[in-house]
Amino acid sequence: MSIILTSTNSASANPETTAKAKAFVATHVAKFKPLELTANKAWWDANTTGKDEDFKKKEEAQNKIDAALSDKAVYKELYALKYDVKNIDDPLLARSINVLYLMYLEKQVDPELLKKITAKANAVEKAFNVYRAKIDGKEMSDSQVREMLKNGTESELKRKVWEASKGVGKLVEADLKELVRLRNEAAKQAEFKNFQAMMLFLNEQSSDELIKLFDDLDKLTVGPFTAAKAEIDEKLAKVYDIKKTELMPWHYHDPFFQESPAVFDANLDAPYQKSDILQLCSKFYAGIGLPIDDVIARSDLLEKKGKSPHAFCTDIDKEGDVRVLANIVANEYWMGTMLHELGHSVYSSKNIPQTVPYVLRSESHILTTEGVAMQFERFSKSRLWLEKMGVKIDDPVAFDAAAKKVQRNQLLIFSRWCQVMLRFEKAMYENPDQDLNKLWWDLVEKYQQVNRPVGRNMPDYGAKIHICSAPVYYHNYMMGQLFASQVHHTIARELYDNVDPSTVIYIGDKKVGEFMKKKVFEPGRTLDWQALTKFATGEELNPKAFAKDFQAK
Ligand SMILES: [Zn+2]
Numbered sequence: 001m002s003i004i005l006t007s008t009n010s011a012s013a014n015p016e017t018t019a020k021a022k023a024f025v026a027t028h029v030a031k032f033k034p035l036e037l038t039a040n041k042a043w044w045d046a047n048t049t050g051k052d053e054d055f056k057k058k059e060e061a062q063n064k065i066d067a068a069l070s071d072k073a074v075y076k077e078l079y080a081l082k083y084d085v086k087n088i089d090d091p092l093l094a095r096s097i098n099v100l101y102l103m104y105l106e107k108q109v110d111p112e113l114l115k116k117i118t119a120k121a122n123a124v125e126k127a128f129n130v131y132r133a134k135i136d137g138k139e140m141s142d143s144q145v146r147e148m149l150k151n152g153t154e155s156e157l158k159r160k161v162w163e164a165s166k167g168v169g170k171l172v173e174a175d176l177k178e179l180v181r182l183r184n185e186a187a188k189q190a191e192f193k194n195f196q197a198m199m200l201f202l203n204e205q206s207s208d209e210l211i212k213l214f215d216d217l218d219k220l221t222v223g224p225f226t227a228a229k230a231e232i233d234e235k236l237a238k239v240y241d242i243k244k245t246e247l248m249p250w251h252y253h254d255p256f257f258q259e260s261p262a263v264f265d266a267n268l269d270a271p272y273q274k275s276d277i278l279q280l281c282s283k284f285y286a287g288i289g290l291p292i293d294d295v296i297a298r299s300d301l302l303e304k305k306g307k308s309p310h311a312f313c314t315d316i317d318k319e320g321d322v323r324v325l326a327n328i329v330a331n332e333y334w335m336g337t338m339l340h341e342l343g344h345s346v347y348s349s350k351n352i353p354q355t356v357p358y359v360l361r362s363e364s365h366i367l368t369t370e371g372v373a374m375q376f377e378r379f380s381k382s383r384l385w386l387e388k389m390g391v392k393i394d395d396p397v398a399f400d401a402a403a404k405k406v407q408r409n410q411l412l413i414f415s416r417w418c419q420v421m422l423r424f425e426k427a428m429y430e431n432p433d434q435d436l437n438k439l440w441w442d443l444v445e446k447y448q449q450v451n452r453p454v455g456r457n458m459p460d461y462g463a464k465i466h467i468c469s470a471p472v473y474y475h476n477y478m479m480g481q482l483f484a485s486q487v488h489h490t491i492a493r494e495l496y497d498n499v500d501p502s503t504v505i506y507i508g509d510k511k512v513g514e515f516m517k518k519k520v521f522e523p524g525r526t527l528d529w530q531a532l533t534k535f536a537t538g539e540e541l542n543p544k545a546f547a548k549d550f551q552a553k
Contacts, residue, residue: 013089021081021088025096029358035065040316047325050306069107078104095526096359106202109186117186120179124172124468131171133164140164150253150262155240159453162250169462176462180432183471187429196429199472204365204528207426210475213541214422217415217482218447220547225412229449232409235263249450256464257448258417260409266402268332271386271393277328280389281338284379288506289513290346299324311337313344318361322348336380343373351521365529367476371483372520378484381407385505408550411481415546418478419447424461425472436461483533485545490537491515502549 039061046054068074081088082101088094109117132139140148140161148161183195192198200206230244236251237244253261278296285292298321300307311326324341328334347369352361363369379385381403383396393399420443427439440461441452461467466474492501495511506512519536533541 014084014087015089017081017084017087018089018093021085021093021097022090024077024081025093025100025357025359028100031068032065033358035061035068037317039065040314044314044316044323044325047308047312048300050308066107069104070109070111072108075104075108092357092360092526096357099359099525102202102204105190108190110189113182113186113189117179117182120175120182121468124175124179125465127172127175128168128465128468131168133161133167135160135164145255149250149255153240155242155248155251158250159248162255165255166458166460166463169459172462172468173459176459176468177432179468180428184429184432194429196426196472203476204530210422211426213479213482213543214419214475217478217543217546218419220543221412221415221550224408224547224550225416226449228409228412232261232263236261239263245451247451248453249444252450256417257450258414260406260413264402264405264409266406268381268399268403268406271391271399272332272335273330275330275335275391277330277335277338280335280391281342284339284389284507285342285346287508287510288516289510290351290516292342292345294320295322295324295342295345295350298322299326301326301328303327303329311341313341313348315348315362318349318358319354320349322350332380336377339380340373340377343376344369346516347372347521351517352524353522356522356524356526360525362525364523364525364527364532365476367479368483368520368529368532370477370480371487372516374480375484375488378407379505382505384503385507388505388507411546412550413448415478415481416447416449418474420444421464421466421474422478423447425467428461428467429472479529479541482541482543482546485549486533486537486539486541487516487520489545489548501545 039058042054042058042061045051046058078097078101081097085094085097088097132141133145134140135157145161145165149158149165152158152161180195187193187195187198190198192201197207200210233244233247236247240247240251249255249257251261253259278301282291282293282296301324303309307327308325309327311324313322313324315322322345324338324345326334326338326341328338347363349361354361363372383393383400383403386393386399387396420440423443424440427434428436437457437459440459441456444450445452488504489501491506491512492499492504495509495515496504520532523532523535527535530540533539
């Protein structure tokens with residue numbers, strides 16, 4: 001293992017503080033290891049079976065974890081250690097104290113206030129669950145709305161459907177505003193200026209640093225995005241038989257234009273319909289020196305009754321028991337998803353050594369593990385990758401062109417959407433009393449270049465459930481994409497003699513696995529995301545590599 005940590009200490013190190021910190025961490029691990037194991041197993045069982053008793057077990061284990069983290073006396077002890085961390089004579093121990101401090105700090109909210117917050121969030125989520133868009137008195141399901149927005153051709157009807165789908169925003173507006181107020185109150189109790197600042201701090205991020213990064217991303221992507229969108233607008237205007245300037249939010253297929261409209265004739269599924277997706281994954285990961293057959297053996301990968309319809313990867317015990325839940329179907333979506341989830345699986349205790357302390361034996365950050373998963377996921381749209389994996393493509397030139405366009409549009413459109421989410425949440429928590437309806441549409445117009453419906457003054461932001469249920473989180477997906485590009489470009493530069501990164505597909509190259517292990521996986525959480533990015537790529541996280549992936553060739 002090759003971890004270089006700058007010592008925080010030396011001259012001032014105090015053996016007594018070090019001993020106290022060591023004892024604190026040991027007590028924490030002794031208590032949490034069994035709790036986390038129980039919670040992880042119950043979570044796995046609940047999702048594979050759908051049984052109430054398993055969900056109950058999971059909830060009980062989680063409650064025990066939360067209770068332990070909110071313990072005031074324990075927090076007091078930890079707080080003292082955190083503010084004396086420079087006196088800890090062991091950098092890994094000091095890092096463990098810093099990481100634990102963030103975990104405990106999150107749970108220090110006044111229990112009465114926390115109850116109110118949970119109740120408000122539940123009220124909003126419940127409203128989402130029961131809300132149905134109504135058009136001319138008729139209720140529509142969520143999938144009917146999506147189907148209509150995607151395939152409907154009549155602009156007037158699409159407008160009605162889109163507006164009805166946003167109706168939930170008005171319904172939850174008051175509760176959501178109250179939730180924002182309560183969250184800010186909790187943040188102020190903990191001496192943060194607002195909830196967004198607190199959430200970022202807990203995730204080792206800061207608002208200024210993020211805004212600078214997203215400003216840079218904006219500058220580098222605005223050109224390619226504008227060009228890609230002009231091409232999409234052209235197609236959409238033709239479909240709806242209107243002028244490009246008349247395109248409105250309901251014309252973009254997705255209710256928030258967070259995904260690419262399906263306007264290009266791109267069937268990427270054909271090559272996968274006769275392929276064994278699992279076998280391709282097994283062969284690929286073994287070839288790069290990161291075998292995953294043990295993961296597959298423990299996983300639950302095919303559709304069955306009662307099971308979660310989604311996909312995720314989980315590290316059950318931090319000792320190598322890593323599993324994937326999926327519902328594989330032979331198409332491009334599931335090829336990408338399996339490469340993604342198995343990407344998470346190789347960045348786990350399978351490849352983070354047992355010598356890394358338990359508290360730090362995980363990914364550096366959510367954005368780094370999402371980044372690794374995305375780095376591998378992208379190959380499902382690579383003609384070169386497919387051909388070298390031995391998958392037959394009937395019309396390789398057409399596949400190549402379509403796949404590149406889909407990939408490019410998806411990533412560019414997603415990046416603009418993330419700009420809106422990051423900036424909206426920042427401004428909303430900073431000043432919840434401003435005109436949020438206007439703020440939302442100002443950002444949508446600026447970053448997504450989607451027209452604001454004339455005269456519309458509605459809380460459309462409220463129709464995005466993540467603002468309630470996954471606050472201050474979206475930017476991590478975008479940063480994961482930047483991380484994916486930056487690591488990939490580093491591999492192309494260092495292991496492939498600086499060739500064009502779009503030609504680098506890793507297949508059969510054990511040195512890729514070596515690089516990922518040494519430079520990305522093995523440090524675990526001993527390094528924060530910024531230090532890890534620098535360690536792996538020589539640079540701080542930045543959008544240059546991501547933007548290069550979209551420059552015209
Ligand atoms: Zn993921």
